[in-house]
Amino acid sequence: MSSPKFEIATVGGGCFWCTEAIFQEVRGVHRVVSGYTGGNAPGRPTYREVCSGLTGHAEVVQVFFDPDVITYYDLLVIFMTTHDPTTLNRQGADVGTQYRSVIYYHNEAQHETAKEVIKELADSFDAPIVTEVSPLETFYEAEDYHQDYYRNNPRQGYCSYVISPKLNKLRKLHAEKLSKA
Incomplete structure (x- = not known):
């Protein structure tokens, strides 16, 4: 039995803690x-x-996923709607x-x-989509304390008031695409 060949999606939708928490619940996602x-x-x-705004970097996540379980298309729909x-x-x-809001393509x-x-999603919003689409150049992994942030800090104020509602929206809109665990 062979192991799955993962593909990578790189996106930024505001604070990376939120985006990371969203994709960690998606079936077929191996790592974020x-x-x-x-x-x-x-x-x-x-x-x-990066927080100073002077480097030009965006907070992003790299999503390692099994394309036999979840498609890149479906990941982007989840991203755009959460x-x-x-x-x-x-x-x-x-x-x-x-x-x-940015999609870095590989x-x-x-x-x-x-x-x-x-x-396809443009008509679903009340205002024009401003998501940037750019080629990925160099990705820099964030400091260790940013990894698995929501899982490690679910009671922290930002997690409770900002991330939890986004996860509820994910669960409502995309229940069929989520992991059972």
């Missing part, structure tokens, strides 16, 4: 890693530097370019799928 990409500052960025892709450089109270097939999903 929080990190940074899309910036222009030299060297490996730190959380503090954050607000119509607000530029903002998700709720989180404001700045580091919180932009190849031309992902690029085409991203454009397709955005076009």
Whole structure:
């Protein structure tokens, strides 16, 4: 029996803690890693530097998934419907370019799928979708304390008031795509 061959999706939908928690519940997702990409500052960025807004990096997650269980298309639909892709450089109270809505594609097939999903979902929102679609360059893994943040801190205020409602929305909209565990 062979092990699954995982593909990677890289997206940013505001704070990476939220996006990470969403994808950790999706069936076919093997691992989710929080990190940074899309910036222009030299060297490996730190959380503090990214939060300053001066590096140009976005908070993103890399989603390692089994395409035989969940498609890239379906992951992007989940992504687009569990954050607000119509607000530029903002998700709720989180404001700045580091919180932009963005899909970083790994190849031309992902690029085409991203454009397709955005076009198909455009009429589902009251405002135009502003999600950036860009090629992935260098991904920097975030510091250890950012990994599995919601799982490790479910009672923390941000988790209770911001992440939990997003998870409830995920469970309502995409129940058939979620893990049982």
